[in-house]
Amino acid sequence: MKLKERVSAFATLGQRLRECNDYKLPDIIDSQYLKNAWFTPENVRLAISSIAENLTENSIEEWLSKYPEISNINEPKTIGVIMAGNIPLVGFHDFICTLITGNKIIAKTSSKDSDLIVYIAKMLCEINNGFDKLINITQSPLSDFDAVIATGSNNTSRYFEYYFGKYPNIIRKNRNSIAVIDGSESEYELKELGRDVFSYFGLGCRNVSKIYMPTGYRLNSLLDLWNGYENVINNNKYANNYDFYKAVFLVNRDKFIDSGYLLLKEDDSISSPVSVLYYEYYDSKTELDGNIEKHKNSIQCVVSKNAVPFGKSQNPRLWDYADGVDTIDFLLKINPVLP
Numbered sequence: 001m002k003l004k005e006r007v008s009a010f011a012t013l014g015q016r017l018r019e020c021n022d023y024k025l026p027d028i029i030d031s032q033y034l035k036n037a038w039f040t041p042e043n044v045r046l047a048i049s050s051i052a053e054n055l056t057e058n059s060i061e062e063w064l065s066k067y068p069e070i071s072n073i074n075e076p077k078t079i080g081v082i083m084a085g086n087i088p089l090v091g092f093h094d095f096i097c098t099l100i101t102g103n104k105i106i107a108k109t110s111s112k113d114s115d116l117i118v119y120i121a122k123m124l125c126e127i128n129n130g131f132d133k134l135i136n137i138t139q140s141p142l143s144d145f146d147a148v149i150a151t152g153s154n155n156t157s158r159y160f161e162y163y164f165g166k167y168p169n170i171i172r173k174n175r176n177s178i179a180v181i182d183g184s185e186s187e188y189e190l191k192e193l194g195r196d197v198f199s200y201f202g203l204g205c206r207n208v209s210k211i212y213m214p215t216g217y218r219l220n221s222l223l224d225l226w227n228g229y230e231n232v233i234n235n236n237k238y239a240n241n242y243d244f245y246k247a248v249f250l251v252n253r254d255k256f257i258d259s260g261y262l263l264l265k266e267d268d269s270i271s272s273p274v275s276v277l278y279y280e281y282y283d284s285k286t287e288l289d290g291n292i293e294k295h296k297n298s299i300q301c302v303v304s305k306n307a308v309p310f311g312k313s314q315n316p317r318l319w320d321y322a323d324g325v326d327t328i329d330f331l332l333k334i335n336p337v338l339p
Contacts, residue, residue, distance in 0.1 A: 009128040014055020047088035063318040080145035085110025097327040175205040175300035192311025198229040210270040233261040242275035
């Protein structure tokens, strides 16, 4: 299959997802909540919308224009992809990277998110049946592959490194995202920051789990703008986290702010639990830069006026690679172009 055909197929997939042009798709969206209580219809639609927004011919061609050699790859390699399951379709970017480069994929899905990627793969094969022989989705252990892309926790990454270290690999660990407020933000920007905090209940690596703000900043001004997200507390799993950490803070006599649906705690860590948002004050840009540098290997993205725009952390473009590792470049290096 030529590159032009692959691009066209993914662009058509994007169009169908944007138009919800499949009678089974609404049922798939609504059923996920029954299997994974974090995957509410709203969150599944958000994930599909974010993917579909990027799948236009212009966006895909702009993305791939950085890799002129992509049109001349050798015989397809088989790439084993171990997908996470923290938010809906979190493994899609590895899926498209593998296939758009002309390679085969063996995708081991998470038990928490198996239906959606299977359904997307079926749609893609209906658009171009040439993908039938390139896609294998399983929940069994991987075998017969040339390289591995694996996403998991800091704990699972040790196992990934042990089992897959002899193969070309990308192994991803825990990451979190932060926001930086300098005091010049508009009310609209601060309200949009709520999207970065609350979308997917804060479970994604691109969700903001820590906010840096100038000393003396009025934290309650944020809460006043985020009341529209108070319904998160109606999700039982989220509410259980909220109740648990509130009890922990009370027993430990920790200082915290309770909004009724979010717990805010001053902490120098960047990885906060679900239902908790950490914050930290800074006195100077030098101090701020030092704090960010200290955590740079654990930060997925920074939301601020000078980086990812407020409200856009969960809308990455195709060239916004997880952990800053260029997946296309990795795949091209293990599959040299024809002479």
